[in-house]
Amino acid sequence: MLLPDTVLKNNISLLFLSFFFFISCNHKHKEYAKDVLFYSEFPQERELRGEVIELDTALLRYPFRIRIEGGKAIVMDLHGLDHYGHLFQYPSFQYLSSFGRRGDSPTEMLSMENFRLQNHGVWILDANKSELTRLGFSSSGDSLFRDEAVTLDEDILRPLDFAIYNDTTFIIPDYSGENRLCRVNCNGKLIDKMGIIPTIDEKALKNARPALSQAWRSFLDYNPNNGILATVTQLGEVVEVYNLKDSTHVVRIGKHGEPEFKISDGYGIPTGIMGFSDVQVTDSAIYAVFHGTSFKEIARQSGRLPDGGKYIYVFSLKGEPMCKYVLDHYIYGIWVDEATKTIMATDVNNDQPILKFCFGSV
Structure with a gap:
């Protein structure tokens, strides 16, 4: 059964909990595994002020993700009316074209959960179709065209995010509850699974794994240069770091703990x-x-709170807390350029939704 859209509104519209949860996360105190570590403070804390980027068009309803490569910037619109993705010149942010048309035809999209840049192309994920699609740039570089589509294996339950591991493999969260992540080949077939949900809720692990995995819905990213895969929970405060080169794994839990629910x-x-x-x-x-x-x-503010987060947490590649940036805007998605010490971010609360933050060394 699918959770109706009306259950989670306003600031919590992004939960996308596709299943009913038949669990409660009011845990009794139990010991975590040895690879679970805790943090409550950051050794550095800094304030960052955002510069608003003026766009020449009003396209974006809910700008959720932003990524930049070379002279192109792509912004994903989670609730786009006609298209889910928009291509801009960078750094001018002059609008070029849109892609990912919304609709139910074979070449259109029912949803877009995320997108990734690879080899001068763009991969996009449609969870409702359980499909990954690769788009290529036109010869002029000002538009994207549909190149290939990959239907995901039926064993992969409602993929809500993905990362590109290499030219032939994707990494997708596992919502069966059996493991944490799935490795999927370029034909959409399941290769294997890895990791487990690092919870102390033994009852849920035993009796309600699919529901528990939905409670632990996480966003992820992978960097092939260092082999680090990181996941962060949409609820609670849990960061997992997988080193896929040496197969080590560490879990960092902040002061807010695991995701918490009641029925x-x-x-x-x-x-x-x-x-x-x-x-x-x-x-x-x-x-x-x-x-x-x-x-x-x-709930108390009844939609009066700004939507998004006003903090950027920085961790080492081993998950150690390094710096906490406190922002003057509420944001959702980021793109970090360490070479220029620049963070581009999306702000769903304003008509001009693209921000630029400059930061020093961490």
Whole structure:
């Protein structure tokens, strides 16, 4: 059964919990595994002020993701009216074209969960079709065309994010609850699975794994240069770091702990906090957007709170907390350029939704 859109509104519209949760995360105190470590503070804390980028067109309803390569910037619009993706020149942000047309024809999209840049092309994920599609750039570079589509194996339950491991392999979260991540080949077939949900809720692990995996919905990113895969939970405050070169793994849990829920009328209702909304693994660090707003406060404010997170957490490639950036805007998605010490971000609260932050060394 699918969770109706009306269950989670306003600031929590991005939960996309596709299943009912038949679990409660009110854990008794138990010991975590030895690879689970805790953090509560960052050795550095800095304030960053954002520069608003003036766009020459009003296309974006809910700009969720942003990525930049060379002289091109792509912004994903989660709730786009006609298209889910938009191509701009960079750094001018002059509008070029749109892609990912919304519709139910074979060449259109029912949803877009994320996109990735690879080999001068773009891969996009449609969870409702369970399909990955590769787009290529036109010869002029000002538009994208459909190149190939890959239907994902039926054993891969509702893929809500993906990362590109190499030219022949994708990494997709596992929502069966059996493991944490799936490795999928370029034909959409499941290769293998890895990791487990690092929870202390033994009852849920035993009796409600699919529901628990939905509660642990995470965003992920992979950097092939260093072999680091990072995942961050959309609820609670959990960061996982997988080193796929030496097969090591570490879990970092912040002061807000695991995702928390209660059951009401058969639905899983969040009772803790909104956690992370994006993550990027660079060559030297892990950057993640953090919200930290409680659902009690979200309900109390009845939609008056800005949507997004006002913090960027920076972790080492081993998951050690390094720096906490406090922003003057609420943001959702980020793209980090360590060479120029620049962070581009999306702000869903404003008509001019693209921001630029400049930061020093961490």
